[in-house]
Amino acid sequence: MxxxxxxxxxxxxxxxxxxxxxxxxxxxxxxxxxxxxxxxxxxxxxxxxxxxxxxxxxxxxxxxxxxxxxxxxxxxxxxxxxxxxxxxxxxxxxxxxxxxxIGYIFQTFNLIPVMTALENVMLPMIFGGLSTDEAIDRGIELLKLVGLGERLHHKPSELSGGQQQRVAIARALANNPxxxxxxxxxxxxxxxxxxxxxxxxxxxxxxxxxxxxxxxxxxxxxxxxxxxxxxxxxxxxxxxxxxxxxxxxxxxxxxxx
Amino acid sequence: MRKDGRQVERLQLPFRVAFHISMQSVRIRFWRSVITAAGTVLGIAFLVSVLTAMMIQRNSGAVTDPSERYRMTWLVIMSLLVCLVGITNAMLMSVTERYKEIGTMKCLGAYDIFIVELFFIESALVGFIASVIGWFLGVFAVVLIKLFSEGFKVFGWISPGEVLLYLIYSIVIGTLLSVIATIIPAQVAARMPAAAALRVEV
CATH class of the missing domain: 3.40.50.300 (P-loop containing nucleotide triphosphate hydrolases)
Structure with missing residues (x-):
């Protein structure tokens, strides 16, 4: 074996x-x-x-x-x-x-509803020990990468399905998985x-x-x-x-x- | 990562971030929070109303029956226990509603203890606010009733220091009550598997 x-x-x-x-x-x-x-x-x-x-x-x-x-x-x-x-x-x-x-992307997007797009992307970085400033910088960078640089402070409920999935992709990339x-x-x-x-x-x-x-x-x-x-x-x-x-x-x- | 000894880095959830998430959670799920808070508000209002009524009676010089005191203590304890069960129930509902969110947090790396922490902070916040409201309602109700039955001399029988002391009692008991009621729901939440995030409701 x-x-x-x-x-x-x-x-x-x-x-x-x-x-x-x-x-x-x-x-x-x-x-x-x-x-x-x-x-x-x-x-x-x-x-x-x-x-x-x-x-x-x-x-x-x-x-x-x-x-x-x-x-x-x-x-x-x-x-x-x-x-x-x-x-x-x-x-x-x-x-x-x-x-x-590992970065996870879900069928139902699964953004944390009480957090903004940027906060969602920042969360895994905060867990991983990054400082808030570093997490903000990288979060903005990632949201720009997925084409959502204009919607950093929107709540998931204010975003379309495609936009939510983009945020989810940015979040999945947060810690360079x-x-x-x-x-x-x-x-x-x-x-x-x-x-x-x-x-x-x-x-x-x-x-x-x-x-x-x-x-x-x-x-x-x-x-x-x-x-x-x-x-x-x-x-x-x-x-x-x-x-x-x-x-x-x-x-x-x-x-x- | 693990072959040379167990050098696993600890993941973390700073209190500031946890507090922010919990606060947003209370704010956004306002009506759910109101239902949870209702238990604490009623329990504390009853406790404070009994205390205030006893104070007014004492200050008015009326003779108090010592057995009455025991009966009221018993009633207050029972009412607080009923509230405890009510809050637990409301929190359990809230946990089952949030399975996907909890699972997602776990997929992002949250330890079980992070989830427990979030629920405890949230219930402490709700408990705190509910206690202040309950205290106010309790005092207000008794003073109003006594005002009708006794007239304006009631105001002479109120000791402001004591009423303020009741506020501190209320906050301590109400917040504690709320947090204790959340122990079981928080455990249920923490045991939620990460895979719950993938569940799709049809």
Missing amino acids: AVQPQTNQAVTTGTEYIVRCKDVVKEYMMGTQVVRALNGVTLDIVRGEYLSIMGPSGSGKSTLFNMIGGLDKPTSGSVFINDVDMAQLDAQELAFLRCRT QIILADEPTGNLDLRTGKEIIELLRQLNKEQGVTIISATHDLKMVDVSDRIVWIRDGRIDRVEERAAVEVRVGDVEGTPG
Whole structure:
């Protein structure tokens, strides 16, 4: 068991994995019945890639996403982030990881309603120990980066969905995370705004080198993803590389396999 | 990060920031705060009205029945306990309403204790304001009633120093009551998993 990750790395020399899932199984108790949401998922995510996890609802997509994001622990198997086994972390270390290593983006934006756009972006930096002045400077800089330099002091209720999601993206970037986890980031947005958000994420992925992992069933994501992982019935159905997807899109019939 | 010893940096929530968040939370969720405050206002108003009535009676020279005193103490304690349960209930509602916000804070790195802190500051704030209002209502009500039954000589039976002392009692008891009532709701909030942030209401 312990040897396998090493062989895995040896095969693909030069590739650095930021997240590695190994035989991840997750079972839930539903009443007296055991439901197996994930049934042995092994997945390595390369540093700097834009990965989309796709699948119908109930496929285990969200469960896998939660495992990768340190929001839930597997029943068996293990998840490594930066070669650290998540199961070994205590509550405080997990909080630290969520604060500094991972940035979260949600379907429902999840801005803290009682705080302004700028205060929302500042919060993770304050948690991380930055002084208020430093946090203000960086917060303004980030909000400008996502195109909201004019709306620093607006409350979430005074912003449109697309604007709220931009604030959320700025907040996710606050502590220079290595990974951004986006859960259906376009799920509550109209087509055009959704496209803009996807383009913004892609741009950040390219310019800042941040790894983006997104759970989605928005097919617009397919165009920008480096890889798409299809989940079905708690297993990885197939993994598509960007190049292969483009071929498939071009060729209507496609080639079997 | 962790291989060479456990050098995990501590995350922090400065009191100033926590106070600001709690204050905004009370302000923006005004009606929810009013419901929570109502318990404290009523409890403190009752306590102060009993104290004020006893003071007026004493100063008027009327003979007081010692058993009356015990009965009133018992009543006041019971009413404060009922208020405690009321505040707890209102706060629990407030926690379940805010699951997404709490989960999000945890995703941003908040420790459980940060969440507890936010709820305690919030309830202390509400408790403080409610106590002052309750004190005022209690004194006002008794003085008004006595004014009708006894006339203007009532004002001679009021010792301002003592009434002000009741304000201090009220603030201490009311704030404490509010914070104690929040212990269970704050624990429920702190135990909310970070994954709660991802829940989508259909």
